[in-house]
Amino acid sequence: MNKKLIGRVHHGSLKKQTSGESAFTLVELLVVIAIIGVLVALLLPAVQAAREAARRIQCSNNLKQLGLGALNYESARGYFPISYGTGWDNAGGIDQPGAGWILSTLPYLEQQSLYDRFAAASAFEGKMPKTNICPDRPPRPRNAGISSAPACDLMEIQLASLHCPSDDAETEEEIPPNWARKVATTSYKGVLGDTWLGSSGQSGSVFHNNSARYPSGNYDTIDPRYSASNPRDCHHDTRCRGIFFRQTLQEPIKIGSISDGMSNTAMVGEDIVALNGHSVAFYADGDWNSCNIPLNYGTNTPNPTAFRNDWSNARGFKSRHPGGVQFVYADGSVHFLDDATDHGLFRASCTRNEGEAL
Template structure:
């Protein structure tokens, strides 16, 4: 026998035992458990960074608009309707439509027919235009358009062969701690509510009804005044999602929000889901799918993450305003005229102050806000 051949190692190897295989599987499972949160955290950080960038673009567009036009775009304006709704007032487009030329979306602005209400068939194409800057990456299916009822979604029945499709926004203009409502329209009654000037004075934020706020009136400081905030569409009840956060609408709950209730109220305020009275708390408030808070853009162009724990005024117990809508314990409402819908004025309960969150939404409230308070 060749001695060298006898000393060659055998090519036969023993297989893994069951115990060894289980140990390997356990080690892999531990590694996955350790790595998965890190991967998820990295992905969320990337999504949050994109959200911040979106809000920066919106803040820059608003500032550029103000520089060109001399004021910020209106939050909402009412107009006299025609056709089947002749004699009625209807809401019109919101601030985002006016900002499209300053967001590299000139084609959207040019496609909008401003001679008629935004919800007439002349603007069907505009409703369905999705703008990526308006979508937070963490906001689920925000980029999906929804098909609405062609017979009742808008102020005109959609013609046969055309669809009533709507695109949505993850962001909304901040109109202050509450939502005053009024109108001044030539040809409607006396042309304006008798309480028009009083109600307008009750608008404390950057956006309001037919608002034309100049940067010179932001006396609280541009770094202390919110302009846009997150508005999480994916947090609304699925059955209600098609009806809210229409990107081109100026309605409260679409592209306007208030700070009347806390940030992310679905985490803190009872009876907030659905489309009833509690539901209006959700759709009218800032919210986000980022854990722990939401991003807000300020007038100076900065974007900051506001935590859910930011100080608010007293919220509970929740009461009702003159129209039966939810109202925090720190707020009172009075009728300045004859109609509680058009003439309602909100105010703080005597002896109460705005919380830090509410104060950041006012433009000229005179509140002193410390940088370390949020």
């Protein structure tokens, strides 16, 4: 093959390679971008749903651990974890340190060291911080004699197990009403029962439910120390029909009193910290709700601050899980209660000794 032929062959191959090259036109590029956008739009809800499913499972695990912790406490002590009242409830002269039932449960949540630190700070001996007596970090003025108690610092310790991953509150940055410093909060509240929280005189009568199938907000007896003028309201005294309320120090709840059945009685449920100013994790007035208020009431409020401050309507069970709220029952099982659950049946599941057939 001579040089002239070689040159022709080489030249022809270059020409063929050049003519075979291709590129995206503008229209083709836009079509590809549109397809990618559609795929992302289809995929994103699935990703979000998967993430929410994972958060809900984690929340269920948190509730399960709380429920088992409470049951183990009951097995060891003979009664469920107690709350030590609050500073403004006299309780016939009984000292009320203000420590909540969650604080009592800590040793059974693998938090023995934190419990010991609270005990060393006299949290169970009248030195538990109450409302606004915990000022900002040092230097602290000595206010009311106990504002510099070491328990004030312990109140800031946020436990992941007390926070639902779907609850979007900035838990470690929360400064609840009547508290002068940041404190740890909880997404999980003990079931008080189904009492009407009407003592505030605000709008508690919205859910008095005279016509409910189970109007168990009524009480046959009146405790003159607290609620003589509110026969439907037990949250100041010991008449509550749930398992956790702030006066259980006077009358600890035993398993034997759950005559409705362990598997029929809700023990702890979810709440949204940003919609309930009473959510301080270790305080006896921050760890309970009432089932008198319908499930997820207020979650779509246009004014969260105003709703949160209307405490008698804010202290109901709610969550950021779509469609319902999770509860752990007295047998340790966790259940998801749909928003469509009949309100009378829901209230009945929150009392331990009313004899309702569920």
